[in-house]
Amino acid sequence: MKHLNDADLPVELSADEAALLQQMPQLQGVGKARRSFMINSAAGSVGLFAADLLAQEAALAQMPLADGAAVAPIKAQNVVKVAFQVNGAAQTLELDSRVVLLDALREHLALTGSKKGCDQGQCGACTVLVDGQRVLSCLTLAATLGGREVTTIEGLAKGDQLHPVQAAFIKHDGFQCGYCTPGQICSAVGVLAEAQRGHVSHVTGDVRKTTTRLTDDEIKERMSGNICRCGAYPGIVAAVQEVHSGRQAAQTWGYATDTQTASAHKEDGHATV
Numbered sequence: 718m719k720h721l722n723d724a725d726l727p728v729e730l731s732a733d734e735a736a737l738l739q740q741m742p743q744l745q746g747v748g749k750a751r752r753s754f755m756i757n758s759a760a761g762s763v764g765l766f767a768a769d770l771l772a773q774e775a776a777l778a779q780m781p782l783a784d785g786a787a788v789a790p791i792k793a794q795n796v797v798k799v800a801f802q803v804n805g806a807a808q809t810l811e812l813d814s815r816v817v818l819l820d821a822l823r824e825h826l827a828l829t830g831s832k833k834g835c836d837q838g839q840c841g842a843c844t845v846l847v848d849g850q851r852v853l854s855c856l857t858l859a860a861t862l863g864g865r866e867v868t869t870i871e872g873l874a875k876g877d878q879l880h881p882v883q884a885a886f887i888k889h890d891g892f893q894c895g896y897c898t899p900g901q902i903c904s905a906v907g908v909l910a911e912a913q914r915g916h917v918s919h920v921t922g923d924v925r926k927t928t929t930r931l932t933d934d935e936i937k938e939r940m941s942g943n944i945c946r947c948g949a950y951p952g953i954v955a956a957v958q959e960v961h962s963g964r965q966a967a968q969t970w971g972y973a974t975d976t977q978t979a980s981a982h983k984e985d986g987h988a989t990v
């Protein structure tokens with residue numbers, strides 16, 4: 718049977734629906750098609766449900782808290798004690814056994830230089846050194862590091878003296894936003910040590926020989942686990958190559974002088990200094 722309405726398209730009712738409609742004469746005169754009726758019914762139900770939830774929330778909010786509930790400490794589970802060195806200082810932490818090194822550094826030791834990018838081993842932003850070898854701290858359980866030596870970006874400089882890789886990154890404009898930079902630098906320090914130990918890589922021509930001389934391709938391959946969204950890669954490769962080879966390359970950029978800055982402002986139509 719067709720149930721027609723001025724505002725609605727014809728809708729085919731099933732035999733059961735038609736019989737039901739016949740038994741509900743009050744609906745016949747309302748002038749609503751089945752579609753409108755169903756929509757309004759659903760909206761009404763949702764409205765009632767939401768109102769019910771709000772009323773429950775309001776009632777819960779007014780319930781008095783149990784004695785001490787607001788100040789009850791959250792009990793840590795699976796706690797393990799880890800004693801290790803971080804940047805030359807002995808540290809002993811009591812941690813949930815599932816805590817990764819990255820979180821232990823950032824949240825328990827306030828060493829926020831190591832960055833959390835992807836948190837799943839894909840970007841390299843969290844790279845640190847463990848006993849001189851680079852690791853992804855977001856994939857390393859802190860509980861496994863008892864007795865080990867961890868070095869983060871904060872531990873590379875000696876006082877005011879930057880690590881040579883840090884200085885080379887500045888010289889060669891190896892960073893832009895800087896977010897990936899701590900991981901890039903720690904990774905580069907690890908790469909240089911790998912080269913000294915003669916490690917080979919996927920692009921090493923003859924893997925029967927040890928590799929101590931890093932070409933640009935070797936550096937790119939070995940640093941490929943560290944992603945830079947700004948695309949500062951040419952500067953990063955130049956920085957690592959300079960430290961590795963010891964060949965000083967000229968710096969290709971410089972800060973603008975005050976006169977140059979003022980002149981640029983004038984040309985742009987901005988206020989001059």
Ligand code: FES
Nearest residue numbers: 834835836841855
């Ligand atoms: S945060 Fe560890 S690899 Fe991305």
Ligand code: FES
Nearest residue numbers: 893894895945946
């Ligand atoms: S310098 Fe910005 S992500 Fe690498």
